Amino acid sequence: MKDAARSPQDTRDRLAAWLAERQVSEVECIVADMNGLARGKILPTKKFLDTFDERSLRLPESIFLQTVTGDMIDSEVLSETEPDVILLPDPDTVRLVPWYDEPTAQIICDAVYKDGSPVTVAPRQVLKRILALYDQRGWKPVVAPEVEFYLCQKNVDPDYPLVPPIGKSGRQENARQPYGIDAVNEFDPLFEDVYDYCEEQAIDIDTLIHEAGAAQCEINFNHGDPLSLADQTFLFKRTVRQAALRHDVYATFMAKPYQGEPGSAMHIHQSILDVETGRNLFATPTGKDTALFKNYIAGLQKFLPGAMPLIAPNVNSYRRLIRDLSAPVNTHWGRENRTVGLRVPDSRPANRRVENRVPGADANPYLAIAATLACGYLGMRKRLKPTPEMTKSAYLSQRYALPRHILDALQKLKSATELREILGPDFVQVYLEVKLEEHHAYQQVISAWEREHLLLNV
Template identity: 40%
Template structure:
């Protein structure tokens, strides 16, 4: 909850703003909340939201009320200090506040993915440790159109052509998107999201942005806000920003790789010893990831489309092998100096909820640290994962593995895991209730 001093500073910051979007991430990472007047916000009036909203399915609808309280009571949305932003793309001027979703008693809700991440970070801090993370988010930019039955198309470039897939790592402005990206950068600066590198990725009209490493809650907030910003700015340029895991067939999917390290109270990386060698903690962290990734896959690959991305074993490895600088392993150790030794989790897709993906990855590493687990041998070359290191390859299998994951229930609680499973089962059922164009095109004339 904001203090009187923080509210006074906000009063000056929000001068000229009429409305403020008070939002929190639901289980899918979608901003949910209410819009209130700035006067009401600054007055400290309590803003409440139905508990069930945090378990809303991507297609709308909710699981049975027993998963969020039979009376569907309210939660309180409390603005996070430092995460109230005037939105530079909004006319008339609006602001946005990222909020915690708390129970009426004041404790963080067990259904809030932001609160789940806070709990995991608190477990590290209880041991005198601080996790440090960075996200790399890939996304596609397409022409805007209103017919979801038609394939996505890249925008027409300044040369009058649509990009055809030969522009990976190009810095040319031939695709005509430079004005759009200049606007994205301007808006990132305005809301305080620093960026590291930006590049054209492997896919047609696919791009990647790397955010600066930092404290997990801050990085999750920035990633959450960036995805919202990206879509809003794209619409103003008559474009469509898509963070699906696999929006185009025969094209690389979009990931949200997570880089992870842990520092001690002196700020020293616990993965590196004084002589520069890897420490036992480094290997234990990797082993924890290996032990948990199969059970946690649905938290990193939350949609039916997520598993389309994982069909490509090189660009999107669906294994829990680890390697030194090998992108075909699910856990990669990037080339770096000893002080920057870190573990990259390559499983999460761009469609993953950043709060939940970071919470799950860090909880997995902590599982290894607490139990002093030992990893498998690192792999080299083309990876052929052993059966115990293969991850679920379908939403159905991921549901089954999460349902049986003792580690997930210990890390995130029965309430959240049961509600998450119920929501994902509904989404799968809704998908299976439709007949795809492939079925009509191929099977209608052959069977």
């Protein structure tokens, strides 16, 4: 529901009409926390419209201090008194929730303080901050995520490994089936629900493929505005999980859920347009690379190591980034080369783009898109030069150039002065605090590997 240039009262009236037309009884008001989880409140429709009038929909600021385990941290940046922030619903994001029996809407909110200033540590605001930098220079980014995920049997005891689900043939998929049509068809009813749910929510997904892992799939988005695509990806992950549960299986966006199987990525295709002309700034009309295109790639090469906590945010993320598991381990670039971290697909000049293959499916989409655009922006602003194009496999012949574990990545982000500045120093500080607390919790867990190999052998 587009409301550009409308007054608050007009926007409220149109929202009220939209909700009444669909007989919506409740509205989910949601924000994404640091890990991309949906937090918020569920309100009766009348209460929602009242809070919209009064700007009185509130949540504690500390939701942005919440770890993936549900713990709250003490922050050096945010107040220890846990003040409220105001949630401002974005009318452009209102959608029906298709898996409920009763008509229910969901709407994504922006978090602001009482004076109307943005909560700069909120992930959606971080992406808006980066997009504003592009807008100031007359540049318009265009992105298209590709999101991978696994299906698995319900796993109610986390001490047991995951197991692929049983498809309509009655058998488990225990071998890899890259691009297998019949393998995807094993779960046709589930994917029919995914596509139906996405259509009802105006989530603009395109291609479905079977990926390399057992019961691993990928769904691609059509290209578009980065904020809109981040919103859609945020809702998409929830949608796929709900569709899977309806069929009594799990869908997981964990970066490396299965031992011995490839990890799941969130590849991000990106290009930059001139706002006035709509021309792709990455290619000349005759198809040659522009200087800005090379600058953008160079920015990704230089700053991605520091941005890793935003695109590989968990301990598990780094289990995916291993040479022999078809994931990038460096920041080389190349044309039609899937072994590099930065791939340039073959395309017409108008569609010239770079694909960042480093982000994991477990990343918060707002932060993953913000991070990759921030790196490219710095490259263009500083007119950096990339390394020579990689024309061979970058897996085995090249050393690791990315952090190998989360603590290394967090230290690189802490030291990345220029990246911290454009992402927002307060945001980076809070994010580091959250991720360090998560690592502290992880360190207290003894793994099955340790019991297997150390219990009686050391």
